[in-house]
Structure formats: C-alpha cells, structure tokens
Amino acid sequence: MTAAVQAADGEYILGPGDVVEVMVWKEENLTRDVLIRPDGMFSFPLIGEVQAVGRTIAEVQAEMQERMEEYVLEARIAVMLKEMNSRSIFIVGKVVKPGGFPMYRNIRVMEAIALAGGLTPYADDDILVVRESQSGQTVMPFDYSDVASGKNLEQNIVLSPGDTIIVR
Numbered sequence: 001m002t003a004a005v006q007a008a009d010g011e012y013i014l015g016p017g018d019v020v021e022v023m024v025w026k027e028e029n030l031t032r033d034v035l036i037r038p039d040g041m042f043s044f045p046l047i048g049e050v051q052a053v054g055r056t057i058a059e060v061q062a063e064m065q066e067r068m069e070e071y072v073l074e075a076r077i078a079v080m081l082k083e084m085n086s087r088s089i090f091i092v093g094k095v096v097k098p099g100g101f102p103m104y105r106n107i108r109v110m111e112a113i114a115l116a117g118g119l120t121p122y123a124d125d126d127i128l129v130v131r132e133s134q135s136g137q138t139v140m141p142f143d144y145s146d147v148a149s150g151k152n153l154e155q156n157i158v159l160s161p162g163d164t165i166i167v168r
Contacts, residue, residue, distance in 0.1 A: 011056040015086025015161070016040060020057065022064065025076035033082055046071040057081060089159050091116040093167035094123035108156045109142050112165055119144065119167060128166040129157065 014020070016038045024030040034042040040053030047067040052060050061079040068075040087103040089112055096117025101107075109129060113119065127142040142165075146152040159165075 011058065012081060012084075014052045014055055014057065014060065014081075016053055017085035018052075018081065019083035019085065020052070020060070021080045021082045023078045023080075024068065024072065025078075027072055027075075030072075036086075087161040089161065090164040091167065092164065094120040095167050096120060103159070103161055106158045108158055109165060110147060110156050112159060113144070113167070116165075124168040126168060128168075129159070130164045130166060131160060132162055 014036055016036055018036045019033050020036070020042075021033050022031065022044060030045055034044060036042050036052045041049045041051055044050055044064065047064065047070075050060060050064060050067075057079050061077055064079065065075065065077045068077055084102055084104070088100045089103055089107065090100050091112055092098050095113065096119075098116060101112065101115050107115070109127070113127075123144075125143055125145045127144055129140040129142055131138045131140065140155075140157065142155050143152060147156050
C-alpha cells in the first residue's frame, strides 16, 4: 500500500511528488510551494527537513508551527495541498491518450480507460492491470468485451495508486 491513501478519519495522507504550499503569516519571504521528495521529506528555511510522507496536512502543519516558533515570534503557519501527484494511475498501449492520470477519487478499470479516451480500433480485448506491492508485481487480466457487455464485472476492480493498465 502506498503512503498516499486516506487516513481512517478521511484526511488525505501526503505522498512523494505532492506539492504543498506553506504560508507563514507576516513572513512573506518564507511563504513558498514545496515538493515532497521521494525520500518523504521537504526542506524549509530555518527549520530544515520536514517528514511529510505518511502524514496528514494537519500533522505537518503542527510540527512546522512548533519548530518555527523557535525562530519567528508568534509564527502562524498554514499548509495546503496544492498538487496531488502521489495518487496516479498509468495507462499505456493502444488507447487514444496514454499516460498518467491523477486519482481524485476511486477509479475502476473501465473509468480509467475512458479517461484515456477509450481503446484504439486496433486494441486487443485482453488487457492487463499491473499492481506493485511489497511482495512484487501482481498481474490481473481484464477482458474489455466481457465487462462492456455486463459479464464478469468482478474484473472491473477499483484501481490503487501506481497501478498500470496495459492495453495490447
């Protein structure tokens, strides 16, 4: 499971590649957008490295608030998600618009294919969904014609961040 999931209370959990805007009240020169690096951290003036991956925005904000008070009198910090890049799926092969697509909500395989503009005329019905996990890759077959005609709907799974759909 990736770090970019929802917490039990529904709050967004930050992941690598996300961009957050950090605003320091009355300190415009400290206000900036920061990219969360693959190591889960970002750098911020005065306080240095901040762990972000696997944490909510509120948790990051609280830590930064506490650490910044050592340097800025009455520091008030706001942290906002600006770009959600850690929750993406990828569609490659014979679709109209292959590429990466952000997951703003749960997406099933058929919806993902629609996001990619649908299949090209030369696409094969046998599609693969590749999921990476700590134990390795899992390959799940997907028969487009079956699902489109209402059969074997269990194949139309909810995708996980990082899944790749291969249309042959």
